[in-house]
Amino acid sequence: MINSPDGSTDLPVRSGPDLPDILLIGINHKTAPVALREQLALSTDETDQALEFFQKSPNISESLILSTCNRVEVLMAVSDRDAAVATIKNLIARTKAISMDQINNAIYVHSGEEAIRHIFRVAASLDSMMLGEPQILGQIKTAYRSAVRKKCTGLIVNRLMHKAFSTAKRVRSETGIGGHAVSISYAAVELAKKIFDSLDDKTVLLVGAGEMAELAVEHLIHSRRSGGLLVANRTFSIGADLAGRFKGTPIRLEEIPAYLKLADIIISSTGAPGYVITGDQVRPIMRQRRNRPLFFIDIAVPRDIDPAVNRIPNAYLYDIDDLQGVINGNIETRNKESVKAERIVDEAVLRFKDWFENLDALPTIIALRKKLYAIAEAEMARTIPSLGGLPAGDREAIQKMIDAMISKILHAPTVFLKNPGGHRNKTVYLDIARKLFNLDDE
Amino acid sequence: MTLMTVILFLYLLSAAGYIVFLFIQKPVLHRLGFGMLTAGFLAHTFHIGDEFVRLGFFPVHTLHHTLSFTAWTLAGVYLILKYRYRLNILGSFAAPLAAVVAIAAVCIPEVPTEYGHQLKSIWLILHVGFIFIGQACLALACGAGILYLIQDHAIKSKSNRFFLKRLPSLELLDVTGYMFIFTGFTMLTIGLITGFIYAHQVWGRFWSWDPKEIWSGVSWLIYAALLHGRLTSGWRGRRSAVMAIIGFAALVFTFLGVNIFLEGHHDKFTRW
Numbered sequence: 001m002i003n004s005p006d007g008s009t010d011l012p013v014r015s016g017p018d019l020p021d022i023l024l025i026g027i028n029h030k031t032a033p034v035a036l037r038e039q040l041a042l043s044t045d046e047t048d049q050a051l052e053f054f055q056k057s058p059n060i061s062e063s064l065i066l067s068t069c070n071r072v073e074v075l076m077a078v079s080d081r082d083a084a085v086a087t088i089k090n091l092i093a094r095t096k097a098i099s100m101d102q103i104n105n106a107i108y109v110h111s112g113e114e115a116i117r118h119i120f121r122v123a124a125s126l127d128s129m130m131l132g133e134p135q136i137l138g139q140i141k142t143a144y145r146s147a148v149r150k151k152c153t154g155l156i157v158n159r160l161m162h163k164a165f166s167t168a169k170r171v172r173s174e175t176g177i178g179g180h181a182v183s184i185s186y187a188a189v190e191l192a193k194k195i196f197d198s199l200d201d202k203t204v205l206l207v208g209a210g211e212m213a214e215l216a217v218e219h220l221i222h223s224r225r226s227g228g229l230l231v232a233n234r235t236f237s238i239g240a241d242l243a244g245r246f247k248g249t250p251i252r253l254e255e256i257p258a259y260l261k262l263a264d265i266i267i268s269s270t271g272a273p274g275y276v277i278t279g280d281q282v283r284p285i286m287r288q289r290r291n292r293p294l295f296f297i298d299i300a301v302p303r304d305i306d307p308a309v310n311r312i313p314n315a316y317l318y319d320i321d322d323l324q325g326v327i328n329g330n331i332e333t334r335n336k337e338s339v340k341a342e343r344i345v346d347e348a349v350l351r352f353k354d355w356f357e358n359l360d361a362l363p364t365i366i367a368l369r370k371k372l373y374a375i376a377e378a379e380m381a382r383t384i385p386s387l388g389g390l391p392a393g394d395r396e397a398i399q400k401m402i403d404a405m406i407s408k409i410l411h412a413p414t415v416f417l418k419n420p421g422g423h424r425n426k427t428v429y430l431d432i433a434r435k436l437f438n439l440d441d442e
Numbered sequence: 443m444t445l446m447t448v449i450l451f452l453y454l455l456s457a458a459g460y461i462v463f464l465f466i467q468k469p470v471l472h473r474l475g476f477g478m479l480t481a482g483f484l485a486h487t488f489h490i491g492d493e494f495v496r497l498g499f500f501p502v503h504t505l506h507h508t509l510s511f512t513a514w515t516l517a518g519v520y521l522i523l524k525y526r527y528r529l530n531i532l533g534s535f536a537a538p539l540a541a542v543v544a545i546a547a548v549c550i551p552e553v554p555t556e557y558g559h560q561l562k563s564i565w566l567i568l569h570v571g572f573i574f575i576g577q578a579c580l581a582l583a584c585g586a587g588i589l590y591l592i593q594d595h596a597i598k599s600k601s602n603r604f605f606l607k608r609l610p611s612l613e614l615l616d617v618t619g620y621m622f623i624f625t626g627f628t629m630l631t632i633g634l635i636t637g638f639i640y641a642h643q644v645w646g647r648f649w650s651w652d653p654k655e656i657w658s659g660v661s662w663l664i665y666a667a668l669l670h671g672r673l674t675s676g677w678r679g680r681r682s683a684v685m686a687i688i689g690f691a692a693l694v695f696t697f698l699g700v701n702i703f704l705e706g707h708h709d710k711f712t713r714w
Contacts (some may be wrong), residue, residue: 178608194606197613286508290676292610310598314679322600329603 019360020061020427021081022156024115025088026073029129031131032106039096042067044146050074051150053091059083061425063159064147066122067140070129076155085109116160116356117349123164124171125178131334132177136184137168145225155359155427160352167348176337177227180330187326188318190221192265195295195316199224205263207256207277208270209233212299216267222245230263232256234270260285260294267297268304279308282315299323304324306320318409358434359427361417367439368413372406445489446510450481450548453513453541460533462610472530476521479537481518490514508548512697515578516540523582529618531609539608546550565640569633576629577693580665581623584690587683590615594680616678619686627665635657637693657696664689 027040043048047065054063054076062077066104078084092103109186110118125136135352144161147153153161172178181187189199196202204220209231221229229248233239240250251259256277260266270276279407282294296317298305310317318326358364380398384390413433420429434440459475490511493501500509501507520536589609596606609615618693637650637658647656668685671677 191597193611194609195612197611197617287676291678291681292676293679313681316597318600325600326603397627 010035010298013115017048020077020079020156020357021077021080021111022115023084024073024076024110024118025076025085026066027106028071028127031108036098036102036106037053037069037072038195039093039098040072041042041069042072047143047146047148050091051147051152054087055086055150055152057087059087063152063155064143064157064161066140066143068136071127072121073119073122075115075157077154081111096198097276101158112351117345117367119160120164120345120352121167121222121350122165124345125168126171126338126345129339130182131331132179132182134172134178140433141319143367146294149275154425155431156356159355163348163352167245167345170348171341171344175339175340177336180333182327182330182334184299184320184327185216187330188216188267188322189220189223190324191316191318191323194294195293195309196264199227199265201227202264203228203230203262203268205230205232205256205259206242206248207232207253207266207268207304208272210269210271213267213269214242216297216299217246220265220267228260228262232259234272254341257281257285261288264292265295265297266305267299269298269300270304271300272304273302276304276307276330278306281314282306282309282312286312286314298325308440309338355440358440359430361414361426363428364417364430364433364439365414368433368437369406369410371437371439372409376406415425444505445492446548449482449489450541450544452478452691453517453537453544455467455540456482456533457541460537460581464531464534467608473535474529475533476524477539479499479533479540481520482540483514483521486510486514486517487648495641499562500570502570503552506547506550506552508697509543511574512577513540513544513547516543516581519578519582523618523622526612527618529586529603529610529614531589532585532618535588536582539581539585540620563640563643565636565643567604568636569640572629572633573637574633576626576633577631577642577697578624579626580686580690580693583619583626583686586615586619586622587686589616590619590683591680591687594683601636603644612679616682618636619683620672620678623668623682623686623689624663627662627669629664630662634662653700654696657692657700661689663694 024191026406027037029037032040042065047067050065051063054060054074057079059078060076061079066073066075076084085348089100089103089107092098093100118127123137123140125134128136140161143383144153147157181190192199192202199220202224204217204227206217206229217229229243229246230251230252231239231243231246231248232253233242234253235250236250242248243250243425253276260277260282266277268276277296286294291314294315296305296309296315298319301320305317305319307319311317358367380402384395417426417430417433420426449469449572456475456478459471459478463471463475492502493507502511516536517540520533520540523532592605593612593615595610596603596609597612641650664685668677668682668689671685672682
């Protein structure tokens with residue numbers, strides 16, 4: 001029958017140097033101290049200016065800038081890797097007044113597969129200071145929007161970002177990397193939800209109106225739709241201030257025992273040297289509360305609440321170390337889950353690499369030839385038997401005709417795909433060709 | 443293979459699904475447990491109905507039949523709960539319990555017993571039906587109580603993160619337990635009253651100081667005290683959970699222990 005091509009080809013094609021390289025340059029919390037990160041961080045205007053600058057630079061065809069408090073990274077498609085790296089470094093040295101030594105010490109440069117993996121890991125929050133924190137994905141989406149608005153992205157960065165988003169989503173839904181609280185206020189809410197079925201209509205009593213109390217109560221208040229807030233503070237006016245901001249009621253420290261009847265969750269953070277709430281105060285209250293549970297969160301050092309409270313039935317007390325213990329356990333869980341997440345990222349990197357490498361002219365032309373030969377073979381298999389016993393010479397002639405037809409059909413596309421014209425983006429045409437002939441079986 | 447073996451097999455699959463769910467919290471597992479339990483329950487319903495028709499009276503005259511009927515009510519009450527509450531974890535208690543009771547039923551052979559017309563009384567059917575449904579509710583209340591104590595300990599001791607992560611909130615466990623006790627107690631009360639009426643018809647008196655009657659009374663009083671305490675002085679949480687477990691222990695003794703260790707006019711129902 002027909003000799004189908006075995007992957008080698010007689011067509012004079014070779015991998016052109018004009019397939020761009022994926023390049024990622026950046027600094028993060030692991031490579032640069034906060035002082036340097038501050039200096040390098042870009043405002044929205046600065047980001048736009050830098051994007052415009054990259055657009056004009058001849059080596060850079062696509063670009064995207066991500067600037068958060070823990071990282072500044074530039075993702076690019078470049079034609080000349082070294083030149084692009086030099087461009088970036090010079091830009092930093094020029095605009096940020098940082099010495100080249102300092103830059104070289106803090107900066108990392110990834111290209112190709114490493115760059116793909118890095119951006120996927122960042123989006124999936126595997127590279128974050130707090131593993132699994134959810135903000136980074138939103139920050140990358142914002143960065144991508146800015147780059148798109150400035151028309152700085154093209155085929156490669158667009159696909160890279162879309163794959164980064166879907167991979168991050170998969171990591172989040174298939175692993176426990178984002179599950180379970182890893183901050184004091186989240187851990188407190190997580191625990192409260194193990195005591196109370198819902199935090200709605202639960203009354204929160206703040207003892208001490210300091211910064212810690214405010215941080216802790218903020219998340220708690222956001223986790224419920226309704227319920228009261230009481231603020232007790234030594235200096236009444238400060239307590240009244242905080243109460244005012246969260247629509248609560250200020251009370252005096254001496255009134256705490258009376259209000260324990262109403263409160264469900266007590267957060268204590270005073271600077272008092274001794275216990276502000278003792279077991280003897282709480283015990284009679286439980287009767288009056290008809291044993292409805294009480295949850296005490298003591299984030300003060302020295303502690304505000306008598307540890308004996310935890311021994312009273314239906315009263316639960318967590319001090320700062322207990323909360324830290326919960327958090328450490330959760331971090332451990334996240335670390336375990338990150339192994340699964342890395343595997344998901346690896347898969348995504350491999351798939352992207354396959355797609356990217358096929359953007360070269362040679363594999364596309366080979367795939368095109370294979371497709372045409374497959375069609376010819378299938379049609380021959382249907383037709384030849386109906387012609388009866390065909391002499392060997394005739395068969396050879398038909399084979400030759402098919403070879404010639406395929407060569408001629410492919411001639412013009414081959415020449416074009418190898419060089420679509422100086423100013424045109426070759427990868428776009430390769431991508432279109434692959435889609436037009438359905439070469440990727442998508 | 444008899445139908446009862448198939449039913450047992452379904453209950454066991456359900457129990458396995460729910461137990462694995464306790465360890466690996468994948469929703470597919472509790473759905474499997476739920477599906478198998480539903481299938482088992484439907485087959486069991488058919489089986490009991492079939493026996494009813496075949497024998498011509500309510501099939502609760504031997505230990506085999508009472509155990510089988512107990513497994514059926516346990517499965518049924520849990521399935522009804524599933525519709526109203528999102529307490530999948532209680533399945534890890536209910537399904538294995540139903541399976542264990544079903545195993546006991548299969549292991550104890552059916553023995554032909556002579557019976558009189560007294561087994562056909564509507565009061566007997568009502569008496570047994572209400573008592574058993576009440577018992578199943580109180581069994582689940584006991585399950586909720588056990589889960590409550592485990593979770594309470596996990597929160598207080600701050601050490602056991604396995605249960606802390608898997609069990610629902612104390613409040614939900616407490617409310618569910620209360621709901622079961624309330625329903626179970628009501629059923630039990632109706633069951634006892636219909637029992638008195640039946641006793642009056644058969645033996646000519648409402649109460650005859652039979653050991654089973656005494657122990658039923660004790661169990662009933664425990665639950666009555668629990669409900670009274672909750673309504674008047676707020677017995678909830680820990681104490682309520684402990685009482686639910688004690689009450690259920692008394693019930694189990696009433697159901698099995700009395701027949702094994704003591705004698706009375708209920709003994710022929712648990713003969714084997």
